[in-house]
Amino acid sequence: MSHPHPELALPPALRDGAVRVVALGGLGEVGRNMAVIEHAGQLLVIDCGVLFPDDHHPGIDLILPDFSYIEDRLDDVQAIVLTHGHEDHIGAVPYLLRLKRDIPLVGSQLTLALIEAKLKEHRIQPYTYGVKEGMRETFGVFDCDFVAVNHSIPDALAVMVRTPGGSILHTGDFKMDQLPLDGRLTDLRAFARLGEEGVDLFMTDSTNAEVPGFTTPEREISAAIDKVFRDAQRRIIVACFSSHVHRVQQVLDAADRAGRKVAMVGRSMIRNMGIAADLGYLNVPDRILVDVKKLADYPDDKVVLICTGSQGEPMAALSRMANQDHRIDVGQGDTVLMASSLIPGNENAVYRVINGLMRLGADVVHKGNAKVHVSGHASAGELLYCYNIVKPANVMPVHGEWRHLVANGDLAMATGVPAANVVLAEDGVVVDLHEGQARIVGAVPCGYVYVDGSNVGENSEEILKDRRILRDEGFISVIVVIDAQTGKIAAGPEITARGFAEDAEIFEQVRPKIEQALADATANGSKDAYELQQVIRRAIGGWVGGKIRRRPMIIPVVIEA
Template sequence: MGINVIPLGGLSEIGLNCTVIEDKSNAILIDAGLMFPEEDMLGVDLVIPDFTYVYDNAARFKALFLTHAHEDHVGAVPYLLEKIKLPVYGTKFTLGILQKKLDEFKINDVDLVEIETKKIYKIGNFKIEPILMTHSIIGGVGFAIETSAGIILHTGDFKIDQTPVDGKPIDLARLAYYGEKGVKLLLSDSTNALNEGFTKSEKKVGEAFYNIFKEVKGRVIVVTFASNIHRVQQIIDVASLTDKKVCIMGKSMVRNTSISKELGFLKDPKNCIIEESQLSDYPDDRLIIVTTGSQGEPMSGLSRIASKEHQKIKVKPTDTFIISAKPIPGNEKAVYRIINTLLKEGAIIYHDRNSQVHVSGHASKDELKILLGVVKPKYFIPIHGEYMMRMAHRDIAIDVGINKENIFMLDNGDVFELNNNVKATKKVPAGRVFVDGKGVGDVEDVVIRDRMQLSTDGFVIVILAFDSSSGELISGPDIITKGLTYEERSKKLINEATSMVKNLVNQCDLNVRMDSLELKKKIRKALNKFLYKKLMRNPMVLPIIMEV
């Protein structure tokens, strides 16, 4: 066994980022992220990677390295550490965010190792150096991993921003150092590979905030990701320039800003931040409220404001809302529904489609070309993105001179062997595990399909009672429907269905009537056929057979 690279998540999806790098005696994980449920994942709260391969090979896994603290990279860490003990390596801010998550899960015995750039961490046969990367969060890094097969470079999420808010641009010099040394394999962020040019600097958002803040006549409500502390810092900075006060609202926003202040990453030298209880002490035109809900989450601050359920904030025609984020694919309808509601209340709305109140944290085409040119990898695996994004990244790599035979489009679970015969040879278990309430993995695809069927076509319950000794039908069939038709208006249909089921039962011989499983199967098949013919619908049919 040489060196294997195994993506357990993050390919052909936005989220679930998790990669294994292993030799025959040691293995490390890079990131353990979650994904928020898609529209068809009814009732599911979160999605996490399938960690079966990690659990089955627990003795070889020596550490978990985190690139940054976004949920799609660290959100599944508590679920992983509930079943396996691993030291976790991350930057100061990343570990600060993670610690709060572990506290919520009551996980106390984790060895959290704070890492610094330009330092080498030896794990088994691997030497790992964190490299400073610029992203839409504090403390983002990539990793250069020296292995027996050569250097593997994992970028994490990044963009090339030469004027970042914290004054810490991407370390291109260190990337170039490894490029000259010789990078055997590059794994690189593909999120914005379809976007032309360069991603704009985060400072552009601060300029947009200033232009809005200085002109507004009422309150400003800024909605952004709770993890985007650079964005919050710019709000505070501009508030101090425009003589305004900032109130932080929402559980996750308050938690993350509190952590950032404690760790020294969020600064408020002019004491612009106020508590919720102080809102009434200031006129509306001096108030900036920062909250969550940029993705239209049902219980978020923005959603509760729009639905008039927020205890503190009621929409006024003089309010200005700034949605400082771009909807993640699949969330557009929820976000636009909220925007429409607020507009009907007379509020002014700024968002990514009508102003520069948001910039991405991911590299666009020209930045990806620069990184590929600096690193000069022999082999390349595009990661972090839908298949079309990764294909676009593949084409960019070909344009800058990487041999297309040396670019690999992997799927989650593929085992990529980095040795003399580079290839993807086999698969390990990989996929999606659904988290529903307190249940982890107990909701399978079949359950989701049942929920989909219930949500689209409703269900029909058929109740029958038989004499346990003679097999004679002594009660029913009684039919109850929900979500199929309005029963008061469909008595004729229900009566026809009842007669059809009764005739079916009477035609069955005694052996079938005494075999409840076989009888249920016949009733379900016949009633499905009947209802589809009448209504062109496929409700879930649930026969209930009682023996008396």
């Protein structure tokens, strides 16, 4: 996908005094968040995250934003502002810094610590600039005011970006938990102050815009977690995001009350929780942590494991346990607590893991059958509060699938924002803010960039299409040796098929059809190997489609002898 909006032309040059906003990810999807703000020839990037692949992307490890829009203008980038430390907001930073390593990274203490650890694995030493709520800093022409917001990771920030051409308030991911575990509230007083000053464009988190009311406070699920610990007969295995500090804190506290030891499983979990503990964001009870290798020293009813894999990621610890491909053998009487919500697109993978664990005899507790997780995003009631407090001139919903963006736009209009001032855009769509009015003015190339092992950006949709065909439809190769002098078949056709339930003998039925098609083609003067390969492809493709109702990948090989 090189141009997601063919109905839109490339944008005109930015008018004097205007501000341009281009999302390179995060609009029309949950993940890959990245927005580029431009004014007076300078650029400011807000977030730079990854999207995790689904079943439609076989063999892909990560999906990055398309950097081509700014690739030739990296010297104009004044800073990358990171709103918080989740992978869908920071995971692509190493790939952007490969292009220019000295772009300043701006973020809170925990956010920068998490990205620095990640960059260390990529052997990149970043230039970082720490900020916290209440600070106001200038990066080129961009005057940035940082505001505390509550989310499912500590130290999240919203950012007010002021330029001579207008002001933009970007919430990042947030909710309005009135009883946060760390006592850090979303600063609605700051939102109100900024609203009084005047917000020309409000870019708001849309993930829960369809959910009525208010997001449940984190504290309310502690009782449900305690119940899981009381009822569990053997080991407890907790799966959550490796950056969900609040949830890990609740599990540590529950384990301490239950007299259980805790082992963390998975490199990212161990790394991130170590960082959070060192910086004081995670309070680890004395002597509660043990090495996973020493679990055998403790009775099963005194053990808790915290691991990754709550989204069904195939290589994560929980998936490998479900597949019996991990040092931890899940068995009868174990309790698995999946302490996260489903990211859209991951449903099938998650249910496969749940079914696999239950088949092994585990009791699986998840959001569908117990109140063991709450969202980190503002529901409709909270968004309405924000619109009424900020009173923005224009609104651009961000972070969500199209249905989420539409629902968020409807909420904005319900509070009095004119429909003409609610901008619904997707990745690559260019929005200009000029003289107080936000308008779509065009679109730029903005496709998926795939990470496949050590390859970045080399996989195309064609390659993925081939992989999907191989996975879903099977594979047939046909080898024929042609006499170069007479054009007649000297050997073959030799047919090899993979991925078919039918016996190999069934392909004997198509052999005469291939022979006849080749005879007709050579009789008509076709002797070129490529032309004869296409004859074979059409002959066997038509037969397989009609006989077996499949459209496999067909590899014809013609050898001249």
